[in-house]
Amino acid sequence: MKLECLRVIENHQLALDTYEMRLQGEVLPILSQPGQFIHLKIGQVSEFMLRRPVSIADVDREEKSITIIYKVVGHGTNWLSTRIIGDEIDGLGPLGNGFSLQQHKGESILLVGGGVGVPPLYYAAKELSKHNHVTAVLGFQTSEAIFYESEFSQIAKTWITTDDGSYGYSGLVTELIASLGSFTTYYACGPNGMLKSVQSQLSDIKGYLSLEERMGCGIGACLACVCQTRCNKGYIKICKDGPVVNADEVIL
Incomplete structure (x- = not known):
């Protein structure tokens, strides 16, 4: 730091x-x-x-x-x-803690981003695409809100969804994911509602979630950004223990 x-x-x-x-x-x-x-x-x-x-x-x-x-x-x-x-x-x-990327090589990896949850996935996609097959599903509210489609398309198979159907696939990212086949690992960042749906839908594979939350200090001192964990482990601080966490460790 x-x-x-x-x-x-x-x-x-x-x-x-x-x-x-x-x-x-x-x-x-x-x-x-x-x-x-x-x-x-x-x-x-x-x-x-x-x-x-x-x-x-x-x-x-x-x-x-x-x-x-x-x-x-x-x-x-x-x-x-x-x-x-x-x-x-x-x-x-x-x-904060970032994405764990080093252990992946020759895998089929899915990236799922929603709105302002898309940006951190771009840097991850650049690194992952060096040794893996990467597919990106990026969701936006409307065509006017879309960004970085061409940038992602240069390094990954990229799909765009819009809530209002004004561009790309009409509907939610989770609806499109269901038709894309199987993956070995996924990374997701976006609104909690989207992350919860992705977490449930892809529970059979390894996943990482980048959590969005309002923060105070940003270094784990004020306890303003916490998330409940499974197995009676209490709460984690998103700014310090996250924002990236194992998908199977948190309750959204």
């Missing part, structure tokens, strides 16, 4: 209320692993009390940059959307 002043080198709108930002720094891009997140200080001085957790979508170690994708949902993320090239943002990270 490192506290670092990151410089904005790109910030533009990708889709409906969705933005892509590239941040350059010395240490954080070198340490980041797929599935981890960065805690960004928002605003000036004490304008906003809490940092904002944003998943890391990609890393360029030569350029020493990370890519984040965020959705504007309030004053804090709106502030992010107004940052220009050269602005500096205080970042704490990389935080």
